[in-house]
Amino acid sequence: MSGELLRAENLTRVYADGRRRVNALQDVSLTVAPGQRLGIVGESGSGKSTLIRLLAGLDRPTTGQVWFDGTEVTGRPERELGFLRAAVQLVFQDPWSSLNPRMRVADIITEPLRSKLVRRQLPADVDHRARLAEVMAEVDLPPEFADRYPHEFSGGQRQRIAIARALAPRPDVLIADEPVSALDVSVRAQVMNLLNDLVASRGLTLIVVSHDLMVVRHLCDTIAVMQSGRIVEHGSAEQVYDDPRTGYTKTLLAAIPRFAGG
């Protein structure tokens, strides 16, 4: 497994919509090491979400390849992607849209365990009930929430449910797309701390997408800055913060409100 878990090579993604062609991603290359915590920042429309969809194998690049743990993801039919489906899980921005309103919390969280593709990757007899109780405890949700429906919960609780679902198949990589930007400010810190703790305690590789450099600074050790479909700056968190090389990164940094001593 050496120094790389995920690798993207010369990824390009063109969305053709009738007459219009949008180059969402242009020649993006990236490697993510095991245990690395990568933050992808950039404003909306910069290609962040497109990039993580390609990395998670949920969309196919127009050109370029994605490798996971030495196996090429691109060009494989869905039925051969079990290794990726078990190992890479997502947490989305909007916890109202990311949980099916007509499923109970228990069914939502154990859904990854029930797919045939993922089951083949897991130990033969995963006890769904036991695993459910485990992950709910990990994200600090009381066990009695299991039989309720999503609409009964607050945004922060819903995001915890979404994180529990992502943890259920014991993934190697957690991809979080703006994980806290839809939450109340008071809940953001809790969810970010939870993510930090989880990543630290189980050695997860984390990819966080955000337009908010504060969030990325709190969660990540490496930062990639994206602008109009390209990675314009890539380096360790300290280096990007302390010595930004491009004007665009400087602009993003200047947009952070400053606090005394911050």
Next chain:
Amino acid sequence: MRRFQLWLGIALVALVVAAAVISLFWTPFDPLRVVPEKRLLPPGWPHLLGTDGFGIDILSQLLVGARMCLLVGIISVSLATVVGVPLGMLAGQAGGWVSEVVMRISDVVYAFPALLLAILLAAGFGASTVTAMVAIGVATIPAFARVARAGTLQVMASDFVLAARSSGTNRWGIAGRHVLPNIAPLAGVQASVAFAMAILAEAALSYLGLGTPRPTPTWGTMLRDAQDFFFTAPLQAVWPGLAIALAVLGFNLLGDGLRDHLDPRLREGVQ
């Protein structure tokens, strides 16, 4: 006000259902027995709504007619739902050329007049309740396919479907666990409205002699019979007409009320 509409709809539908159920066990008079000496009696006792040109009690016929109207509604709407909803889901989930093919065929069926279809079926298989139900059902399929497709597209665009895909859930799992439960309320509303249309269509077909044949009383055939006495006994046409109007109104109000009830923008509180 919206509440009131919903409850009025429920009350009217309940009235039709009650009439149909009662007719299974009891009617004031035999709805099939011709009594020549009692022709065209005005409303009174013992014939509360009078008798028709054959001397048959009108109230008894109305009760039995409710049965036929519900039967045709249930069968034709079920047919349309069972065929239309999966087709719409297929179009919505598969997208691309599959969606194009399904929706264009659906457009063709939609453009084909239901009445013409009923005449064709009646010509081929003889006019019967079954041909009427099939004609109405087939003509209603496109409405269900459209509603199901629109709902499916909305569900497929949601993050929970993306999450399900990233967990390796296949398209059947997504259809069964995510799409169907979320579009079921939409289909339910559509079913209620389609039921109203089916009642009207069945009455029209019976009126034209393309539906249930005599002697089984239906509201449509009652209307046709009443036409002969329009100037001498106009009330004859009023009773079945009123029954049809109230039943159609009831199912429409029920559908509208359900839609408002399920539409989060119109519902206070939740979400």
